[in-house]
Amino acid sequence: MPRLEGKVVLVTGAARGIGKECAVLAAKEGAKVIVNDLGGGVAGGDSGEAGPAEEVAQEIRAAGGEAASNSDSVAEMSGSKNMVEQALDTFGGLHAVINPAGILRDKMFHKMEDEDWHSVINVHLNGSYNVTKAAINHFRNQEEGSFVLYTSTSGLIGNIGQANYAAAKMGIVGLSKIIAMEGAQKNVRSNVIAPFAWTRMIATIPVKDEQSAARVERMKRAMRADQVAGPSVALCTPDAKDVSGQIFAVRGNEIFLMSQPRPVRGLARLEGWTVDSILDHAMPAMKPSMTDLGATVSVFGWEPV
Numbered sequence: 001m002p003r004l005e006g007k008v009v010l011v012t013g014a015a016r017g018i019g020k021e022c023a024v025l026a027a028k029e030g031a032k033v034i035v036n037d038l039g040g041g042v043a044g045g046d047s048g049e050a051g052p053a054e055e056v057a058q059e060i061r062a063a064g065g066e067a068a069s070n071s072d073s074v075a076e077m078s079g080s081k082n083m084v085e086q087a088l089d090t091f092g093g094l095h096a097v098i099n100p101a102g103i104l105r106d107k108m109f110h111k112m113e114d115e116d117w118h119s120v121i122n123v124h125l126n127g128s129y130n131v132t133k134a135a136i137n138h139f140r141n142q143e144e145g146s147f148v149l150y151t152s153t154s155g156l157i158g159n160i161g162q163a164n165y166a167a168a169k170m171g172i173v174g175l176s177k178i179i180a181m182e183g184a185q186k187n188v189r190s191n192v193i194a195p196f197a198w199t200r201m202i203a204t205i206p207v208k209d210e211q212s213a214a215r216v217e218r219m220k221r222a223m224r225a226d227q228v229a230g231p232s233v234a235l236c237t238p239d240a241k242d243v244s245g246q247i248f249a250v251r252g253n254e255i256f257l258m259s260q261p262r263p264v265r266g267l268a269r270l271e272g273w274t275v276d277s278i279l280d281h282a283m284p285a286m287k288p289s290m291t292d293l294g295a296t297v298s299v300f301g302w303e304p305v
Helices: 017-028 051-062 077-091 114-142 153-158 163-186 210-222 225-234 275-289
Strands: 008-011 032-036 066-070 096-099 145-150 188-196 247-251 254-257
Touching (some): 008 017, 008 077, 017 032, 017 096, 017 225, 032 051, 032 077, 051 066, 066 077, 077 114, 096 114, 114 145, 114 188, 145 163, 153 188, 188 225
Parallel strands (some): 008 032, 008 096, 096 145, 145 188, 188 247
């Protein structure tokens, strides 16, 4: 029996990449799907073009599934409410939200324009707030619901040139955790995934040397959007009812459960700390346990499986 039989799933950013693969897979697993996509470019832009989302909805229907398209923007609360209302009006329910919609505006922080910052925060962090807020009371009232939001190793670990993106993605981690904690007694779950996949967004990252060019080629071959869809859809199913508040990374055929911040090393001084004692004692004692400034590639240094 399909794992999402009788369920309704909203997928944002679903015209291409991870979103499309999630929408198609959710339908294969028996869900009725609202396929949302603004139809804009990687850098954003409110095109409101229905065509790309409708193409995916048609593909699902042609394969025997049920789907409807939506071209609202996650960056607008009114658009997110429209998506939820469309699910309820069209299919009579909503049980999960998968939210990979996003844009990139990469630039070194000291060169970043204010608009680059606000645009990325608005789509990623505010967009995640909008879609979860639009659905949360429906989920709580029916005592069932799953959010699958998207973070990034750019935030969890770090990547140069992505301060705006990293800040937004770490904010999503905090948002998801609190939704999970507050929703536990109402069977409302929330998890985040940090995906590695070749998508339109990744294709915009500049290739500046042979090393980065080789890495891009590896990503194209070994890290596909459909490989991220599997864990994303699995987290929406009732069979994952005991999984909430977690952070996963998905890279090719690898799935990682990521750590969450907990104390690493602690020191106490009964007479209290001074600037001198902090610099002479506390910092040297803690330094071996400090996290280095290595980027994502320094942590995931092996070839994807």
